[in-house]
Structures are given as C-alpha cells and as structure tokens.
Amino acid sequence: LSTFKQCPHRYMREKVVRDIPREPDSDAIIYGKELHKAAEDYIALGTPIPPQFDYIKSYLDKLKCIDGEKFCERQMGITKKNGVLEACDFFDPDAWFRGVADLLIIDEVKGVAYVVDYKTGKSSKYADPLQLQLMAACVFLLYPSIQRVKGMLLFVVCRDIIKTSYPNAERFKVFEELSDVLHRRTVAYESGVFNKTQNGLCRAWCPVLDCEFNGKS
Numbered sequence: 001l002s003t004f005k006q007c008p009h010r011y012m013r014e015k016v017v018r019d020i021p022r023e024p025d026s027d028a029i030i031y032g033k034e035l036h037k038a039a040e041d042y043i044a045l046g047t048p049i050p051p052q053f054d055y056i057k058s059y060l061d062k063l064k065c066i067d068g069e070k071f072c073e074r075q076m077g078i079t080k081k082n083g084v085l086e087a088c089d090f091f092d093p094d095a096w097f098r099g100v101a102d103l104l105i106i107d108e109v110k111g112v113a114y115v116v117d118y119k120t121g122k123s124s125k126y127a128d129p130l131q132l133q134l135m136a137a138c139v140f141l142l143y144p145s146i147q148r149v150k151g152m153l154l155f156v157v158c159r160d161i162i163k164t165s166y167p168n169a170e171r172f173k174v175f176e177e178l179s180d181v182l183h184r185r186t187v188a189y190e191s192g193v194f195n196k197t198q199n200g201l202c203r204a205w206c207p208v209l210d211c212e213f214n215g216k217s
Contacts, residue, residue: 001178004185006201011185012194013208020207032120035156036102039118040072043103056118056156066114068107075100076138085172087141101135111147113139119153124160127153132164133174140171 004011013020025033035056041047042060049057064070075090078097088095105114115135119127132151139149146168153162175182188194202213 001181001185004188005181006199007197007206008184008188008194009196009211010206010208012188016189016194023207028120035120036073036118039102043070044072059154059156063103063105063114063116066105066107067110068105068112068114071101071104071106073100073102074104076135076142078138078141085137085141085175087138097134097138099131099135099138104135104139106139106143106146108143108145111145113143113146113149114152115139115149116152116154119155120157121155123158124153124155124162127155127162129153129162129164130174133166136166137171137174140168 003014034050035053038047038049038053039056039060042049042057043064049060076099077088077090077092077095079086079088079092079094080096085096090098090100101115102118103114103116105116107113113136115132117131117135129151132153136149136151139146148168149166151164151166155161196211196213198213202211206214208214
C-alpha cells in the first residue's frame, strides 16, 4: 500500500506485472534475516543464539515468559466474501490480505494475544505501527475468543520498544482508516490504469528505469 500511495505505476510494475529485476539483498537485509531466524529458532526450538546476536537474548527471554501458546513466523490471511471479512489460509488464492507475525502469542484463557515484530533499524524515530494493527485484525478473526491484542515493535539494535493495544471492538478500524487507498487500488485493478506519480523518490530510488520521471533512464 505504501508503494501504491507513492506511485501506482511503480506498484503495478513491481507487484502486478513484476517485470522489474529484483536487486540483491543488501548487507542490512541479510543481517535482519539472520537475526529473525536466530530469534525464531531460539523461541521455537531452544536453539542457542549465535554469538553475534547474543544481545537480543534478554528480550527473547522476557517474551518466552509471557503466558500463552507461541507461534513463530505465523502466516495469516483474510478473505472477503460478499463484503464480509473472514480468516483464511495464507496461501488461499482468494486471500485479500496476507501477513506474517514474527512472533504471535495466544492466551485464550485471558483473552489476550501478543504480536511482536523484530526491527533491526538503527532508529525507531519513524516507527509505523500500522503493520501491528493489520496483524491484530487477523488475530481477531482467527481467534474469536481474543478480546485484546497487544503489539510490539521491538527495535533490538537501538533498544527501544513501541507498544500498541487494540480492543476487539475496533478490530476492523484499520481497514476503515485505509478505505481511501484501498478503494483507489481496487479501481486501478478493475480499470487496468495505474497512473504515474512524480515524487521525491523518482530520481534516486525508483527501479522503474524506463519512466520519464526516473533520472537514471
């Protein structure tokens, strides 16, 4: 959605047509993937954390102490049937939304769930909890007994935690907040028109090199 808001044409080329070559993972992305795998193995299997990631152990130990069933890399999906949102399998071809929680903790006795996302960025200044709100919507659909979802963006490098909390009564509020961009995206798919939008990222960061707004073309 962020890409669509930035430029529908770039969204179409990257996410729909997919004719833009994918750049190799940067060192930062590789580091993040390795950290996520280390956290997953430690919580799910008890595998010792590699020395280079030992600094995250104290955070993970606190998460392990939270009551509830724990799911690492939990894949969740939402589908729309006659306008009604329902939980579905992540790989369901009719999935309307897909998301993966780094760690999901379900405590059905207390009616509380925890959604945790590990972040390896050097700053939490521009943290966006939207993904937690989307994950919460999935959790409420998958587990009807859950009355509150507590979210955490865990910035392990800069040692900061962004916490959120969502009540069941507001489980679909996120889709209301995104209704405008979701509607515009639906219209683009139905019409086949994904307009180009010139913005500050065109010249330096956009991979669509054959666009007239791209300074690298």
